[in-house]
Amino acid sequence: MPDSAQIQTEALPLVKPFDAALGAEVSNIDLSRPLSDAQFAVVEQAFLKHHVLVFRQQPLTDEQHLAFASRFGELEGHVNKSTHHKKHDKVQVFSNVKDDGKTTGVHPELGTYVWHTDKSYVATPSLTTVLRSPAIASEGGDTLFTNTHAAYDDLDAQTKQKIEGLKAEHSWKRSREKVGERPATAEEIAAAPPVQHPIARTHPVTGRKCIYVGSHTSHIIGMDYDAGVQLLKDLEVHATQPKYIYRHKWQVDDVLMWDNRSTMHCVTPYDAAKEKRAVHRVVVKGDKPV
Numbered sequence: 001m002p003d004s005a006q007i008q009t010e011a012l013p014l015v016k017p018f019d020a021a022l023g024a025e026v027s028n029i030d031l032s033r034p035l036s037d038a039q040f041a042v043v044e045q046a047f048l049k050h051h052v053l054v055f056r057q058q059p060l061t062d063e064q065h066l067a068f069a070s071r072f073g074e075l076e077g078h079v080n081k082s083t084h085h086k087k088h089d090k091v092q093v094f095s096n097v098k099d100d101g102k103t104t105g106v107h108p109e110l111g112t113y114v115w116h117t118d119k120s121y122v123a124t125p126s127l128t129t130v131l132r133s134p135a136i137a138s139e140g141g142d143t144l145f146t147n148t149h150a151a152y153d154d155l156d157a158q159t160k161q162k163i164e165g166l167k168a169e170h171s172w173k174r175s176r177e178k179v180g181e182r183p184a185t186a187e188e189i190a191a192a193p194p195v196q197h198p199i200a201r202t203h204p205v206t207g208r209k210c211i212y213v214g215s216h217t218s219h220i221i222g223m224d225y226d227a228g229v230q231l232l233k234d235l236e237v238h239a240t241q242p243k244y245i246y247r248h249k250w251q252v253d254d255v256l257m258w259d260n261r262s263t264m265h266c267v268t269p270y271d272a273a274k275e276k277r278a279v280h281r282v283v284v285k286g287d288k289p290v
């Protein structure tokens with residue numbers, strides 16, 4: 001329980017939707033302190049309605065970051081243990097900044113450059129990912145989000161019927177092969193063997209359907225391999241049209257959270273040799289997709 005003396009008693013957070021298919025900025029809130037139930041309820045409702053929330057100027061410590069994210073559920077680690085923060089195993093660091101302050105020259109986790117939804121390669125993929133940005137690139141390194149409910153709603157009736165009941169295989173190993181990352185280790189493959197999830201997924205809270213695909217998919221179960229790969233690609237191309245996208249331009253000390261059950265995301269390129277970019281992420285465990 002938070003110390004009641006510390007609970008914020010000021011006015012409720014303000015929610016301002018973006019002029020885009022998803023996303024809203026939440027202001028009049030200090031994420032470094034425990035939220036009252038009333039404040040949290042506003043954030044949670046906004047999260048379910050807008051799918052991506054942006055909080056500006058929130059210089060959080062890792063402990064405060066963990067405390068905020070844990071209001072949404074059980075926290076989880078990453079399959080790639082090398083991303084784990086040295087002091088906090090529930091904080092992951094995606095950074096190209098070395099201890100000496102120089103860049104590594106490469107973007108960490110090439111898989112974030114392509115459209116995906118977090119940890120869809122496990123049986124119970126992430127509910128939300130809460131990111132903060134200690135270092136940002138001055139050019140590029142934006143994060144794009146797409147509203148996969150809107151994309152589902154716009155499918156024609158024939159396509160909706162075609163994908164109903166179909167499942168895709170999602171695989172950590174295959175995902176890394178597709179982007180040319182360091183191959184999955186035997187330990188990682190044992191921790192994250194391939195799983196199958198519906199392509200038309202129903203949100204466990206709102207009941208809305210979405211297109212649940214992205215780069216962690218391999219193929220479609222019970223369908224010719226290449227035809228399945230092509231259908232997954234077609235659905236991704238449809239779902240990532242500009243009309244469904246919010247582009248986040250980072251500022252230092254942004255906190256950004258998204259619903260992995262209604263969005264896909266990716267990072268736009270930047271010069272990883274010159275520009276420093278670091279995000280700390282805390283991830284909340286979700287349900288088995290249905």
Ligand code: OGA
Nearest residue numbers: 112118129143267279281
């Ligand atoms: C992630 C991710 C995007 C970014 O943390 O899951 O995809 O902007 N990151 O770094």
Ligand code: MN
Nearest residue numbers: 112116117118
């Ligand atoms: Mn991601």
